[in-house]
Amino acid sequence: MSRYCGRHPGTRPLVSVQSGLRCARPSGRAYQHTLAMTASAQSLHHGVAQSEAYKSEYVFGFGSLIGNPGFEYSDKVEPCYIKGWRRVFWQGSTDHRGTPEAPGRTVTLEPCEGAVTWGAAYKIAGDAEQRQETITYLEWREKQYDLREIVPVFTDASSSQPHVTALVYIATSDRSANPNYLGPAPLDDIALQIATSVGPSGPNRDYLFALAASMRRMNVQDEELFLLEAKVRALLDLPGNGDSSSTAAAAAGVPIDSSEPS
């Protein structure tokens, strides 16, 4: 698979560019091709059994878990990233940010060589019993995500050693295991769906805005995410966030990393 799907962070991993290149938004008939590619790439990932998930000390969040873990933790690693996965708004949400009649879109991870996905890792607090309760909570919360992986989590691009390993929940393109999978669509269509969907947890747009705000807080530049946010704001006639990623990066004195994958 092509490496042209994101960029590896440089030696100062505070800002990364996840620009839409080869594994990113396809157009026209390329959707079906991408779906097939995604299915075959994901079939390489068998994940871990639920029992393994219960043994994990850390959980890596790349969506709502970043800003709202919802459980007690004893350590938080942020910003941090995982390699070989790209964040995409390809998962349908029928119980959270949409309904079965009008699904919203939440993020999942697509295998993508050379890509990185930024997020936060949380160490589950407490004794064995409390940790078990937390995983049971996560299993319930992430029940529309059908794959569990234990992934190396990095904080330092100059080191090949992960900081920790963590459990991550992924929604795959296997529709028998994940009937809510929506897959790729033009960014304008995704924006419209997010702008108009509402579920038991609230408007889909708030999910997107919270995620974009998390990336800004970490000084991570996620071009496609910010573009989607801008499209949704425009559709809803909402003012911009007033804090473009490059402004935030400049304010933090962090250069925008334009390094190629290493």
Ligand code: SIN
């Ligand atoms: C995650 O945050 O890690 C999973 C996706 C979500 O719950 O939004």
